[in-house]
Amino acid sequence: MDTRDAEVRFPATTRVSHPDGDGGDANGLDPPTGFSQFRYFTLFIGTAFLLAATMSLLTRNSIVSTSSLGILKVEVEDDRKGLDTTSIEASQCLDFSEGGDLDRLIQKSAAVYFVAAPKAGGSSLRIFTQECFGQSSSYVRPGDIPGLLNQLEMPKFQSFHAGEDQLTQLIKQASRNTLLIVTYREETERLASAVKHVIGWMCQRERFKELITPQIMKDNDRVSCILDEEDVVKKIIVPRKSEIDGSTLETFSCGFHESLVENLPNIVMINMRKLSNLMKLLKPKYCPDVQPKHLSSAALAQNWDYYLKIKNGTDVEINDWLVHKRNSLEYVLRLKSNMSCQGKTRQMEDQVSACPNEVIRNFYAVSN
Numbered sequence: 149m150d151t152r153d154a155e156v157r158f159p160a161t162t163r164v165s166h167p168d169g170d171g172g173d174a175n176g177l178d179p180p181t182g183f184s185q186f187r188y189f190t191l192f193i194g195t196a197f198l199l200a201a202t203m204s205l206l207t208r209n210s211i212v213s214t215s216s217l218g219i220l221k222v223e224v225e226d227d228r229k230g231l232d233t234t235s236i237e238a239s240q241c242l243d244f245s246e247g248g249d250l251d252r253l254i255q256k257s258a259a260v261y262f263v264a265a266p267k268a269g270g271s272s273l274r275i276f277t278q279e280c281f282g283q284s285s286s287y288v289r290p291g292d293i294p295g296l297l298n299q300l301e302m303p304k305f306q307s308f309h310a311g312e313d314q315l316t317q318l319i320k321q322a323s324r325n326t327l328l329i330v331t332y333r334e335e336t337e338r339l340a341s342a343v344k345h346v347i348g349w350m351c352q353r354e355r356f357k358e359l360i361t362p363q364i365m366k367d368n369d370r371v372s373c374i375l376d377e378e379d380v381v382k383k384i385i386v387p388r389k390s391e392i393d394g395s396t397l398e399t400f401s402c403g404f405h406e407s408l409v410e411n412l413p414n415i416v417m418i419n420m421r422k423l424s425n426l427m428k429l430l431k432p433k434y435c436p437d438v439q440p441k442h443l444s445s446a447a448l449a450q451n452w453d454y455y456l457k458i459k460n461g462t463d464v465e466i467n468d469w470l471v472h473k474r475n476s477l478e479y480v481l482r483l484k485s486n487m488s489c490q491g492k493t494r495q496m497e498d499q500v501s502a503c504p505n506e507v508i509r510n511f512y513a514v515s516n
Contacts, residue, residue, distance in 0.1 A: 240510070241503035242416065244425040250416065250507065251429060257327035257414070262307040263315060266394030267342050268333040268420040270309040272440065276427055277307040280435035290317060305434075312399050316407040319415070328415040331423055334497060335396040339483070340474045342391040344466055346384060347375065348448045355390070359383045370451055374463055377456040386481050397487035405492045408512040417496065419506035426507075 242250040254260055262277060264270030281303060296302075308314065315330070322328060333341070349355040351362050351373030360383060363374040385392055408415070418426060427440040455463040478484050499511045 240508065241505065242507045242509055243505045244422075244429045244507070246429070246432070249509070253327055253414070253416070253509070254430075258304070258323065258325035259302070260305050260327045260329065261318065261322070262305070263310045263318065263328055263330045264308065265310065265315075265330070265332045265338075265396050265399045267338045267345070267391055268331040268396070269423040270307070270331075272423065273307045273331070274309070276438070276440050277305055279438045280430060281305040290314075290321060310399065311394060312401050312403055315399060316403050319404075319407045319411050319413045322413055324414075326414065328413055329418060329426070330415060331418050331420045332400070332497070332500075333396055333420045335484075336474055336478065338396050339392065339477060340470045343380075343385060343470065343477075344454070346390050346392055347373075347380070347454050347466060348452065349390070350375065350384075351454060352448050352452060356384065370453060371449075372453045372455060374455045374457055377458045377464075377469075380456060381481070385477065385483075388483070395483070395487060397484060397490055397493055400489070400493040400496065401487065402489040402492075405489050405512070414510070415512075416507060416509050417500050417511055419500055422506050425505070 240249065242248065242253075244250060262273045264273050308318070310318065318328065346355070350357075350360060351364070360375060360379045365372045365374070383389075424440060431438060431440075454466040456466060456469050457463050458469075484490070496511055500506050500508050
């Protein structure tokens with residue numbers, strides 16, 4: 149018998165061999181041919197492309213309304229990627245040149261907050277921000293719902309005096325596209341400046357006259373003011389009156405440094421001495437006619453001299469007195485009792501000082 153002519157039956161699931169080498173089943177269904185495979189592949193690619201295009205449209209962060217409804221059409225650029233850092237390192241010294249890294253950071257940021265630690269140029273920054281960018285730039289604050297609702301376009305530039313709580317909240321609440329520019333002053337230098345500032349106001353504006361009565365003497369166009377050293381130390385410096393309160397080290401506390409690591413903000417630290425350079429960078433683009441003011445020195449007359457009468461009856465000019473006393477005030481008077489993480493703050497200061505222009509971005513990327 150010729151087996152080639154015999155009818156052979158297989159179970160329904162059994163595969164058989166075809167002359168072209170492909171497999172078939174007992175129901176007569178052939179597997180995909182080469183042409184069919186190409187067709188399925190083309191269909192798969194087309195479907196994937198269509199799905200990708202649809203997802204791209206859905207993820208654009210835009211609000212579009214019809215003009216027939218009389219509603220403003222607003223297109224908002226997708227900002228979830230944050231600042232473009234392709235050419236900017238995580239931690240980096242910056243400069244104040246036009247078109248430099250700091251200039252580009254400011255231009256690319258959706259919001260820029262100038263934050264001043266105590267006695268670090270806060271009043272000068274506040275007035276400059278108002279005059280350069282408009283009054284509203286100084287009045288939108290955390291929790292200020294009316295400020296949010298009363299205007300469509302929020303101010304890009306704002307300025308803050310900030311202590312520890314305000315600064316850590318700002319770090320936590322700021323968006324990814326917000327740039328914080330924080331000015332600081334070394335604590336011993338800040339304390340000396342605060343003592344001089346308060347004494348000036350005591351002499352010229354009779355501040356704390358219920359505590360100390362200054363002795364005023366005039367000589368032609370010069371005015372001398374003499375205060376008792378013991379009264380100034382015990383009644384003004386120890387209780388940390390006025391600007392003497394509010395330490396740099398209390399602002400940049402452990403809570404501040406921990407907040408940096410937890411939130412990874414876009415932050416630039418700048419020594420107060422370089423504040424005028426920052427204003428010069430901003431002036432040409434935003435307010436070429438505005439002249440920055442240094443309020444702490446401009447607020448008081450410049451023809452006054454201040455003296456402290458020490459124990460032996462000698463009148464010592466305040467700058468000479470501070471030369472001898474400034475590095476002992478914090479220790480003897482225990483002015484650092486409420487401070488924390490002084491070491492980390494000093495590391496931060498060292499990193500800023502190591503930069504030629506004393507301005508650095510994201511210093512915590514190194515210090516932590």
